[in-house]
Amino acid sequence: MRFIKAMIKTFFKLTGVFVLLCFGILSCTKPVDFDQANDLVLEPVVASDLIFFKANATEFFVNNTELVTVKDSVIIDLFRREFFVDHVAKAEFVFEITNSINRGGRVTVELFDINDQKRHEFSITAPASPDNSDVVTTHTEVFEAQALDALKVTDKVVLTLQVLAGGDPLNDNSPGRIELKSKGVFYVKVEGS
Amino acid sequence: MKKLSVLLAFMACSSFSQNKQILYGFSEIPQSLMLNPGGKVNNRGYFGIPLLSHFHVNGGTSGSTVYDLFADDGIDFNVKLRSAVNNMKSIDFFTATQQLELLSGGYAFGPSYNKNQYLSFGLYQETDFIAYFPKDEAILALEGNANNIGRYFRLNQVSSRGEVLSVFHVGYNKKVNRKLTYGIRGKIYSSLANFSSTKNRGYFVTNTGDNNFYTHLFNLDFELQTSGINSMTEGDSDFSGKDIIKRTLLGGNLGLGFDVGFTYNVTKQWTVDASVLDVGFVRHSKDVKNFEIKGRYVFEGINPLFPETSEGQTAEDYWNEVGEAFEDLFDIEETETKYTTWRPIKFNTSLNYAFGKPKYEDCNCLRKDEGYLNATGIQLYAINRPRQPQLALTAYYYRRLFKGLRAKASYTLDSYSLSNIGLGISAHLGGFNFYAMADNFLNYRNIYNAQSVSLQLGFNYIFNKNED
Numbered sequence: 001m002r003f004i005k006a007m008i009k010t011f012f013k014l015t016g017v018f019v020l021l022c023f024g025i026l027s028c029t030k031p032v033d034f035d036q037a038n039d040l041v042l043e044p045v046v047a048s049d050l051i052f053f054k055a056n057a058t059e060f061f062v063n064n065t066e067l068v069t070v071k072d073s074v075i076i077d078l079f080r081r082e083f084f085v086d087h088v089a090k091a092e093f094v095f096e097i098t099n100s101i102n103r104g105g106r107v108t109v110e111l112f113d114i115n116d117q118k119r120h121e122f123s124i125t126a127p128a129s130p131d132n133s134d135v136v137t138t139h140t141e142v143f144e145a146q147a148l149d150a151l152k153v154t155d156k157v158v159l160t161l162q163v164l165a166g167g168d169p170l171n172d173n174s175p176g177r178i179e180l181k182s183k184g185v186f187y188v189k190v191e192g193s
Numbered sequence: 194m195k196k197l198s199v200l201l202a203f204m205a206c207s208s209f210s211q212n213k214q215i216l217y218g219f220s221e222i223p224q225s226l227m228l229n230p231g232g233k234v235n236n237r238g239y240f241g242i243p244l245l246s247h248f249h250v251n252g253g254t255s256g257s258t259v260y261d262l263f264a265d266d267g268i269d270f271n272v273k274l275r276s277a278v279n280n281m282k283s284i285d286f287f288t289a290t291q292q293l294e295l296l297s298g299g300y301a302f303g304p305s306y307n308k309n310q311y312l313s314f315g316l317y318q319e320t321d322f323i324a325y326f327p328k329d330e331a332i333l334a335l336e337g338n339a340n341n342i343g344r345y346f347r348l349n350q351v352s353s354r355g356e357v358l359s360v361f362h363v364g365y366n367k368k369v370n371r372k373l374t375y376g377i378r379g380k381i382y383s384s385l386a387n388f389s390s391t392k393n394r395g396y397f398v399t400n401t402g403d404n405n406f407y408t409h410l411f412n413l414d415f416e417l418q419t420s421g422i423n424s425m426t427e428g429d430s431d432f433s434g435k436d437i438i439k440r441t442l443l444g445g446n447l448g449l450g451f452d453v454g455f456t457y458n459v460t461k462q463w464t465v466d467a468s469v470l471d472v473g474f475v476r477h478s479k480d481v482k483n484f485e486i487k488g489r490y491v492f493e494g495i496n497p498l499f500p501e502t503s504e505g506q507t508a509e510d511y512w513n514e515v516g517e518a519f520e521d522l523f524d525i526e527e528t529e530t531k532y533t534t535w536r537p538i539k540f541n542t543s544l545n546y547a548f549g550k551p552k553y554e555d556c557n558c559l560r561k562d563e564g565y566l567n568a569t570g571i572q573l574y575a576i577n578r579p580r581q582p583q584l585a586l587t588a589y590y591y592r593r594l595f596k597g598l599r600a601k602a603s604y605t606l607d608s609y610s611l612s613n614i615g616l617g618i619s620a621h622l623g624g625f626n627f628y629a630m631a632d633n634f635l636n637y638r639n640i641y642n643a644q645s646v647s648l649q650l651g652f653n654y655i656f657n658k659n660e661d
Contacts, residue, residue, distance in 0.1 A: 032263040036270040044337030049494030052405040059499065072497040074512065094406070159497055182494065183406040185339055 040192035050093060050182040051159060057101040057174035060163055066170050071160040073112075079154045080114075090187040091143040091151060097126040099135045101176035104128040104164035109141075112156040119150035128167040132176045211251065211290045211321070212574045214587040214603050215617035215630040216649055217541055218466065221599050222619050222628045223299060223653055226313050228541060229468035230364045230376030231454035234311045235658060238300035239626075242652040247294035247317065253609045253645025256285035256326055278335060283328040283350040284580055286608075291320040294651065295359075295441075311366040313378075318441065319360060321537065324353035325580055338399045342407070345396045348415055352579050354389040356534070357421075358382050358475065359441040364452070375455040382448035382536070384475045385440040386421035389534055391579040402493050409492040411522055417484045418532050420446050420477035448475030450536055462565070467542035478531040488522040538577045545570035566593045574607075583608050597621040605632065609645035617649075626653040 051074075060067045078084060099105055108123040124139040143151045161178075168174065219225045220233040224247045241247065257277040262270070297315030301308040329346040338346075364378030394414040402408035421440065425432045436444075450473015456466040495515055547565035568591040575584050585607035592600050598620050605613040610633070617630025629650040 031265040032260060033265040034263055036263055036265075039270040040274065041271055042334055044334060045339035046337045047339035047342075047399065047407065049402070049405045049407050049409060049492060051497055052494045053496050053498045054404065055499050070498045074495065074497055096406070161498055181405045188337065 038192045042188070042190040044188050046186045046188055048184050048186070050184050052179075052181050053161075054179045055177060057103075057170055057176045057178075058172055061170045061172055061174065066163065069160060069162050071158065073156055073158040075156050077155060079151050084186075085152045087188050087190050088148070088152075088186050089189040091148065092185045093141040093143070094183050094185065095124055095139045095141075096181045097124060097137045097139075098179040098181075099126040099137070099176070100129045100132045101170075101174065101178055102128050102130050102132065102167040103170065104166060105178050106160075106162045106164055107180060108158075108160040108162070110158040110160075111150060111154040112158065113153040114155040116156070119153060120147055125164075126178070128164070129176060130167070211537070211539060211576055212585045212587075212605070212607065212647070213249065213630075213649060214572055214574060214585065214589070214605050215601050215615045215632065216628075217572055217574075218543055218545065218570075219591075219599070219601055219617065219619060219628075221621065222626065222651075223297070223313070223655065224294070224628075224651060226299070226311075226364060226366065226376070227378075227452075228470070229454035229456070229466055230366060230378040230452045231374055231456055231468065232366070232376070232466065233374060233456055234299075234301065234366055234368070236299075236301070237308065237656040237658055239298060239653050239655040241294055241297035241315065242654065243296055244293070245652045246297050247292065247649065247651040249292040249647075249649040250290070251645065251647040252287075252289045254285070254287045255608045256281035256287075275335060278328065278331045281326045281328060283326060285326040286578070286580075287322075287324050287326070288645075289320070289322045293318045299364075300656075309368040311376075312363070313366070314363045316359060316361050318358070320355075320357045322353075322355035323578060324355075325350065327351045333397075338397075342399050342401060345398045348393040348395045348397075348413060351393050351415070352391045354387075354391055354534070354579060356384060356387040356475075358384040358387075358445070358448075361443070372458045373455065374457075376453070378452040380450040380452070380471070380473060381443065382450060382473065382475050383440060383443045383445040384421060384448065384477065385437065385445050386419075386425070387446070387475065387477060387534060388417065388419045388422060389532075390415070390417040392416065404496075405494040407493070411488065411490045411492070413486050413488055413522065415486040418477070418481070418534075419483065420479065420481045420532075422480070423482040424480045446475055446477045446479050448536070449473055454541075462547050464545040464547070464570075465543070466545075468540070470539040470541070471536040472538055473536045474533050475536065476531065476533050481529050481531055483528045483530055483532070485526040485528060486523060487526070488524075490518050490522045492519075535577075540575040541572065543570050543572035567591065601630075603632065607645075613645070615647070621655070621657075624654045624656060626655050627651075628653075 093109075095107070097105070097107065105126045106123055107126070108121065110118055111120040113119050122141050124137060126137045127135055129135045163170070213228060216222060216225055217228045218232065220235055223236065223239045223241070226232050226234065227247075257280065261277055262273055264273075294315060294317040297313070297317070299311060299313030301311045303310045327350040329350050332341070333346045338344075359382070361381045361383070362378050364376055366374065366376035368374045393416065395412040396410075397413070398410050400408045400410065424430060424436075450471055452468060452470040452472070454466065454468030456464060458464050495512075545568055547568040549566040551566055570589060572587040572589065573584070574587070575582050585605055587603050587605040589601055589603040594600055598618065601617045603615040605615065607613060613632055614634045615630065615632030616634060617628065619626060619628040631646070631648045633646050
């Protein structure tokens with residue numbers, strides 16, 4: 001009996017030594033600092049198409065009248081969603097208008113909040129093209145500081161296209177077209193901790 | 194963030210491949226039969242000390258280590274993270290495995306003059322996890338799509354599976370003659386929890402467009418299957434320890450499997466052996482919850498002023514259509530469809546050479562042949578993983594040191610490293626047996642830089658043959 005006891009004792013002593021040895025070896029580490037994870041910053045730049053249109057000059061001649069203004073509104077809650085509000089540090093709306101109609105055009109973008117209060121507005125004027133060649137106009141609207149705050153409460157976007165006076169009157173045979181392309185570039189910033 | 198770092202540390206410190214290269218072929222340790230049911234048996238019987246007979250943990254990363262990321266070296270964490278992401282490939286992975294034997298035992302039977310058959314049985318619990326590095330998704334999160342026009346962010350890089358299960362097993366081993374021993378082990382799996390997301394397809398890409406600056410193409414086919422998890426995580430869960438015990442004792446999702454193996458003594462000194470383990474499946478029918486995102490959508494922006502509407506469609510209808518298309522695309526569909534998972538099949542084989550008879554000063558012709566003191570050999574291990582099998586090649590040296598001490602040193606080449614040195618000992622004090630083995634000793638100088646660590650230890654009581 002005593003022999004078995006001694007044996008068990010030795011056995012556990014051995015185990016103890018092994019475990020200590022393991023931990024002794026395991027404890028060999030070079031300095032690491034896990035708090036560095038708090039410094040994590042993700043800064044992806046996300047690009048997305050926004051709005052576009054393409055219209056021939058003839059589309060502005062409806063029922064024998066010149067259509068001077070085309071307007072529509074879009075309810076868009078993307079910009080006031082939590083992720084956008086918390087993590088978008090800067091936004092840019094990039095527009096490119098290509099006009100080959102001999103009439104100028106103006107695109108106006110208005111941002112309204114949920115109470116239908118206008119928070120931000122900008123417009124882009126595309127000059128007329130007397131010889132019906134492509135006239136390209138670009139515009140970048142940068143949303144920072146106040147403008148960014150305005151974007152982050154936006155619930156409705158109103159887009160207006162006006163055909164400006166001057167140049168040729170429009171009819172069923174007017175040549176040329178007007179095209180708009182746009183994209184949003186969103187500078188996202190997600191920080192750790 | 195803390196949680197994330199702990200998780201990362203866990204992944205890097207405790208992940209294992211399931212390879213137990215030191216235990217394989219270590220025939221003095223009864224648990225070596227779990228790696229080859231047709232292994233050599235040289236005891237009359239044994240029982241494992243309950244809960245202490247076999248403990249195994251293993252973790253590994255084939256990519257960056259904890260030290261790469263968290264070294265206190267004054268370099269900005271984000272710089273290190275970006276370089277880690279850039280250096281890793283989408284076939285790099287993190288793994289973690291853990292096994293705990295709850296009960297085990299075995300005994301020899303057959304005619305009293307030649308007990309050449311052996312029955313072993315037991316119950317163990319296993320956790321197995323693997324996640325591949327989703328490089329495309331990591332790049333998307335770090336950089337976004339704006340500067341990656343034309344780059345495909347592929348969903349098949351999201352590949353991960355994990356399971357916790359208990360295994361009831363009974364193995365039969367027969368020494369046919371001096372040359373051949375074979376064995377087979379039947380297994381019943383009871384899965385406590387499982388998740389699997391390994392068959393994802395599709396991509397997201399932003400190309401330059403015709404109508405607008407870009408064309409965003411979403412083609413998503415993602416599925417996450419889970420069983421045994423929903424009842425734990427749902428709001429009014431009354432999940433308790435009792436449920437764990439119930440599921441462990443065949444109350445989980447059940448499956449079947451087997452191991453087979455053999456040992457062949459080519460000569461007295463040369464031996465070859467091989468085994469195939471965990472050929473089996475688990476059928477998940479209880480507590481199943483699957484999540485699916487499926488859809489294809491091309492987005493070019495919205496055209497509010499001159500929508501290309503079909504007849505009778507108003508601008509508002511057009512809006513709703515765009516909105517619905519996006520909602521449908523990212524709509525997560527939940528199903529309770531039963532599914533089947535295959536267990537990761539493992540393959541082992543080795544070629545061994547034993548040499549060096551013990552020398553005695555006195556000649557005693559009645560002394561039993563005690564075999565050779567040394568052995569050396571090479572072992573090959575393979576495991577089937579979701580994206581591609583993992584392989585490991587080991588060279589080892591085995592030595593009987595004293596009457597009751599055996600040691601084995603191994604050198605392994607695998608997905609994790611090319612310099613993995615392992616060491617194992619098995620001590621026999623009377624019937625008591627204690628064994629411990631660990632690998633990657635070179636990396637213990639700085640454990641955070643280890644790409645994998647494996648540890649096994651346990652206690653048994655063995656009825657030795659020579660005690661008769």
